[in-house]
Amino acid sequence: MQIQIKAHFNKQTKDSKKEQVQFYVTGEDEKRPELNQLTREVVILQIEGLDGVELTAEFKKCSKDSKKTVLEFEVKGDSSAAQTFEFYKMAGSDVLLSITESQMDIDEFREQQEQYREGVRGKINQDGTVDVVDDENQLTIDEVAASEEADGDGPPMPDNEDDLPF
Template identity: 40%
Template sequence: MTNTKLNVLFKKMQKDDKKEVLEFHVQGNELPNTQELVGLAGSIVILNVDESKAGTFNAEFVSVQKDSKKTTLKFNIKGDSDDKVIKLYPHAGKSVTLFMEPSQMSVDDFYDEEEYEGIEYKIDKDGTANVVPDQMSLDEEGQGQDEPEEKDDDPFATTASDDDLLD
């Protein structure tokens, strides 16, 4: 599935301490790409509400619920997207155009709170990666450090020879 465009009612936004819950309703029985939407549920998608200036953001596609009058789409957005989410508030309760496409991010990555510093690099047109030259490599990490002294844990070991002790 590449990019799905849906005309939806932006039903509600609800915020808790870690995430923002967005709920959209598709009116009627006909839902385009139903199988693909069901397949995306439970994964991370890239969302864009066309009428807002929020841009795109990653969201967990929590569920698709269908009844006789409507189909409900629920999404979770992490709190680190607050500046974008604020731009969605004026559109809650109105009909909007929702663009959605699958993301390569996993749910575990989406909710991973621990940030880590990676290695900066650039990919050339031929597909090779070039690391920024100022970064330390693993080879450099081990250089310049003294080898740890070997510690003899034998309490009976002596520095004198056995012959010296007998005299």
């Protein structure tokens, strides 16, 4: 199922746990029954004029009051930064929004969100220090320092404290 509605792109927010987009719908489009059918589903969002830019999101909720209908979507974590930036540039304007039902079910979406948000594994000790579980993809501080020395990034370090600027 795919629907197109005229909406006001109210806001796009992102924090460490999730990214959300919110649209206001007014007029005849807010009475469309398809909006209620797609709620709590994984959908693909597209804005007319942004060719090839689409976001996969969970349609979190559709709430109505006397003036407008608010559509809230939680964006899939691995959406490219370029695509979310293109959407962000449209925030605050009226858009023609296409909402397409995705082939992905909600359980797959949430599982991918958890995998995307997975952080560094470790244990916090009583004294406040942290023991991090080794990961073959994680660099050590010594490896980072060695690569910076090899790259020659930054100015050379002074030989003694007298050469410091302050």
